[in-house]
Amino acid sequence: xxxxxxxxxxxxxxxxxxxxxxxxxxxxxxxxxxxxxxxxxxxxxxxxxxxxxxxxxxxxxxxxxxxxxxxxxxxxxxxxxxxxxxxxxxxxxxxxxxxxxxxxxxxxxxxxxxxxxxxxxxxxxxxxxxxxxxxxxxxxxxxxxxxxxxxxxxxxxxxxxxxxxxxxxxxxxxxxxxxxxxxxxxxxxxxxxxxxxxxxxxxxxxxxxxxxxxxxxxxxxxxxxxxxxxxxxxxxxxxxxxxxxxxxxxxxxxxxxxxxxxxxxxxxxxxxxxxxxxxxxxxxxxxxxxxxxxxxxxxxxxxxxxxxxxxxxxxxxxxxxxxxxxxxxxxxxxxxxxxxxxxxxxxxxxxxxxxxxxxxxxxxxxxxxxxxxxxxxxxxxxxxxxxxxxxxxxxxxxxxxxxxxxxxxxxxxxxxxxxxxxxxxxxxxxxxxxx
Amino acid sequence: xxxxxxxxxxxxxxxxxxxxxxxxxxxxxxxxxxxxxxxxxxxxxxxxxxxxxxxxxxxxxxxxxxxxxxxxxxxxxxxxxxxxxxxxxxxxxxxxxxxxxxxxxxxxxxxxxxxxxxxxxxxxxxxxxxxxxxxxxxxxxxxxxxxxxxxxxxxxxxxxxxxxx
Numbered sequence: 001x002x003x004x005x006x007x008x009x010x011x012x013x014x015x016x017x018x019x020x021x022x023x024x025x026x027x028x029x030x031x032x033x034x035x036x037x038x039x040x041x042x043x044x045x046x047x048x049x050x051x052x053x054x055x056x057x058x059x060x061x062x063x064x065x066x067x068x069x070x071x072x073x074x075x076x077x078x079x080x081x082x083x084x085x086x087x088x089x090x091x092x093x094x095x096x097x098x099x100x101x102x103x104x105x106x107x108x109x110x111x112x113x114x115x116x117x118x119x120x121x122x123x124x125x126x127x128x129x130x131x132x133x134x135x136x137x138x139x140x141x142x143x144x145x146x147x148x149x150x151x152x153x154x155x156x157x158x159x160x161x162x163x164x165x166x167x168x169x170x171x172x173x174x175x176x177x178x179x180x181x182x183x184x185x186x187x188x189x190x191x192x193x194x195x196x197x198x199x200x201x202x203x204x205x206x207x208x209x210x211x212x213x214x215x216x217x218x219x220x221x222x223x224x225x226x227x228x229x230x231x232x233x234x235x236x237x238x239x240x241x242x243x244x245x246x247x248x249x250x251x252x253x254x255x256x257x258x259x260x261x262x263x264x265x266x267x268x269x270x271x272x273x274x275x276x277x278x279x280x281x282x283x284x285x286x287x288x289x290x291x292x293x294x295x296x297x298x299x300x301x302x303x304x305x306x307x308x309x310x311x312x313x314x315x316x317x318x319x320x321x322x323x324x325x326x327x328x329x330x331x332x333x334x335x336x337x338x339x340x341x342x343x344x345x346x347x348x349x350x351x352x353x354x355x356x357x358x359x360x361x362x363x364x365x366x367x368x369x370x371x372x373x374x375x376x377x378x379x380x381x382x383x384x385x386x387x388x389x390x391x392x393x394x395x396x397x398x399x400x401x402x403x404x405x406x407x408x409x410x411x412x413x414x415x416x417x418x419x420x421x422x423x424x425x426x427x428x429x430x431x432x433x434x435x
Numbered sequence: 436x437x438x439x440x441x442x443x444x445x446x447x448x449x450x451x452x453x454x455x456x457x458x459x460x461x462x463x464x465x466x467x468x469x470x471x472x473x474x475x476x477x478x479x480x481x482x483x484x485x486x487x488x489x490x491x492x493x494x495x496x497x498x499x500x501x502x503x504x505x506x507x508x509x510x511x512x513x514x515x516x517x518x519x520x521x522x523x524x525x526x527x528x529x530x531x532x533x534x535x536x537x538x539x540x541x542x543x544x545x546x547x548x549x550x551x552x553x554x555x556x557x558x559x560x561x562x563x564x565x566x567x568x569x570x571x572x573x574x575x576x577x578x579x580x581x582x583x584x585x586x587x588x589x590x591x592x593x594x595x596x597x598x599x600x
Contacts, residue, residue, distance in 0.1 A: 328498060334453040335496030340475050377563075388476035388564065392488035393495050 026170035028117040031107065033099035036091055036149075042142040050143025053136055056285065057129075057202040058277040061270065062086045072096075072150040077123050078230070079216060082159035084123040092149035105141045106134070110179055112169070119169035121157070122176075122216065131182035131201035176217035195292025198285060205293070208234040208270065224296050226363075231429045232269040233364040239298045242361045242413065244311040246300040252290035257283070259384060262347045263312065265357045266376055266385045268367065276379070307412070315353040329405025332398060336390065348385040354410040365403050365416045369426035372399055391430060396423050437497055441466065442510030452498035457481045460492060460507060468508035468537040472566075479565030482538035483507050489545040508537045511544060519589060520544045523582035524575075531569035539565050543579045547586055555580075 054060070063071045063086050073088040091098040097105065097115070104115040112126035113119055120126065132140075162168060182200060184193040199205045210218040211227040219225075226236030241247060245263040255261040259275040267275045278286060300308065341351035354360055359368040375389030390399070400419050407416055416422075439446045441464060448459055460466045460483070469492055472480030476494040483492045484506040512518030517525065520540050530536040539562060546553050546561045553561070558579050567575065 331453045331498045332496055335455050335498075336476075336494045339494065343475075386477055388491055388494060390494075393485065393490040394499060398499055 031104040036098040039146040050139035072152040081163040085155035128204035195288035249294040329401040457492035489542040519585035527578035529574040529578040
């Protein structure tokens, strides 16, 4: 009896201790609400800087829904754990961040905690934003607090137990959030360091291009190794890149600036939004990003360099003779694709030379399936590549035949497996996108 | 030889399987409503309906058309008996040079068949791939709205006749 009571006592102490420790780890105080500051109280130059930073951070991609008000949130972000909705970051006092002080904003960026002290889900990429400087947070705050306030209440996240328990996020942060660890590398150039600061911080490129572990955190040992995001494949950007011609600084810059590159292809899906956002960013910052990313891509091996030169010289030698129509895929290609892709005109007036296309050389046929189904829409007011979608003209079997032909004819990589399933999935999700 | 079903009739076509549908329609069957604009699927002038969906016939090889129904503008109505979409385009005087109009009508027809209550926003999005250099876009929009009303009225009177019997 006594013994069991003693054990019970120990258990209670342990439980209380555990709860206390969990509380200490998880609890964050609220930061006092402020009166919404007048837009005029912010320095105009600071706001202007904040606008550029918000474009680098591509904030609107998640915080503005299609046809919605700027920064009013409400985007459903699918995660392996359920759906998380983006929040309203306009200065609306009731439903936005109108009553957040600069300190509260900075805490959210650095540590993923909202003004009231609740842990934010890491769909908000504070694992990157924690690297953003004090001054840049200040400018971002000034920019957001001078936007038009929009009254739009937060959608409730659709997460099952236990993922709907925000206390879990505190544990996640213990494991994966590393504040104050980013430092410039004095052995590298100023431009490289500027690029590293942007890429690893505000631009949060790894959020899409780095694969995640079972707990939804980026795998540090697989940085930029490519990942699946929003029904697209974010390509590997490190040495595992499958691009027939290795990326270099100039190509990266041109691609980020224009949204296409003749030796690689066209930015589509979420990457098209990134390029559109970057269009308002000064070229010096885009150059810096390209410089750092070129370093991530690494110096190609002599073997890879040789293959690239072969691919390029084949592409430059003009259109190859249309392939013998020995399969259904080849026949479809000859009538539906070759007229643009073998026109001999360079992007954006002709199609990319498919021997150089990342979509065809990539390990996953997903992007190619998406683009064949939906095409490429023109960018308003710019000279940009366009392509008609073939969702209405081809059934799944026909698209599968085409994709298999393209892979076999234009890539040296092995055949894809599961193309049927990919095409079926792509068509299903495409209808959602088109709505 | 392949069998091509166009406007309800079967045609025996002697052409390579990678021949674009547009060439067969214009050169073999002399159905000239669908136009050759760019030949690259970028202007919409060649649009026809295949199994209820608007497709660009210049980038649509014959091999994709096995056992499918093709409808061209000629299949909707005639000069003496225009279909609602054709009547509406005439009544709104939506054509200037007219080169893009057959394609526009076919895409609009497919949309209204699928969704008779299509909103302005839907019409604009749906017709975005179609280029018109004369700039009659506002008339085209009005014509499509008018066609929707005409189709609606026709459906209503059909219903009434049906219930009277």
